[in-house]
Amino acid sequence: MSIRYPNGKIFQGSSNIPIESKKKFSYSNRGMTLEEDINVTNHYYLERQIAVIHKKPTPVQIVNVDYPKRSAAVIKEAYFKQASTTDYNGVYKGRYIDFEAKETKNKTSFPLQNFHDHQILHMKNVKAQSGICFVILRFATTEEVFFLEADHLFLFWERQKKGGRKSISKSEIAEKGHMIPIGFQPRIDYISIIDTFYFK
Numbered sequence: 001m002s003i004r005y006p007n008g009k010i011f012q013g014s015s016n017i018p019i020e021s022k023k024k025f026s027y028s029n030r031g032m033t034l035e036e037d038i039n040v041t042n043h044y045y046l047e048r049q050i051a052v053i054h055k056k057p058t059p060v061q062i063v064n065v066d067y068p069k070r071s072a073a074v075i076k077e078a079y080f081k082q083a084s085t086t087d088y089n090g091v092y093k094g095r096y097i098d099f100e101a102k103e104t105k106n107k108t109s110f111p112l113q114n115f116h117d118h119q120i121l122h123m124k125n126v127k128a129q130s131g132i133c134f135v136i137l138r139f140a141t142t143e144e145v146f147f148l149e150a151d152h153l154f155l156f157w158e159r160q161k162k163g164g165r166k167s168i169s170k171s172e173i174a175e176k177g178h179m180i181p182i183g184f185q186p187r188i189d190y191i192s193i194i195d196t197f198y199f200k
Helices: 034-047 117-128 150-161 170-176 190-198
Strands: 002-004 052-055 060-069 072-080 088-092 095-104 109-111 132-139 144-149 167-169
Touching: 034 052, 034 088, 034 095, 034 132, 095 109, 095 117, 095 190, 109 170, 117 132, 117 150, 132 150, 132 190, 144 150, 144 170, 144 190, 167 170
Parallel strands: 002 072, 095 132
Antiparallel strands: 052 088, 060 072, 088 095, 109 167, 132 144
């Protein structure tokens, strides 16, 4: 099945759309994807009335459906109705929270091609309104997870635009970001990072 952006370009990579036929990433010694870990974490926050954070749905227009059987339909082609912004948003202690979650199998750097201009613009708009905006980055092979504030991402993005490297080194992420230890409940406790740096 092909999914296309509003400009007609074919979407490459993982999607935010829950399509049952899509295979999930699987890594050795790994229980869940980053998305699943964050969804479980958000459920924990919600149940305990800590924060209300949800994954944003992505509107899709289906244009081609095949009916191999009367009881089943297979989506053959679909388009994103609009360019996606970020993965998650919500509210915590009266502040708007907005963030993107990405993971890579690279061991030493995080490719900036995982982000898009419209996402960077959206995050800048959130920051301009005093929202708390960041990215959660996971190195899948080592299962290390980092919280990186949007302001730092903007600097790395601008560096790339000026002809600099097209990725963020792991050492830069470790220096500018904050490692989030993997726990049980909550699984990825990013709220503790927000507490430390925004609600001292």
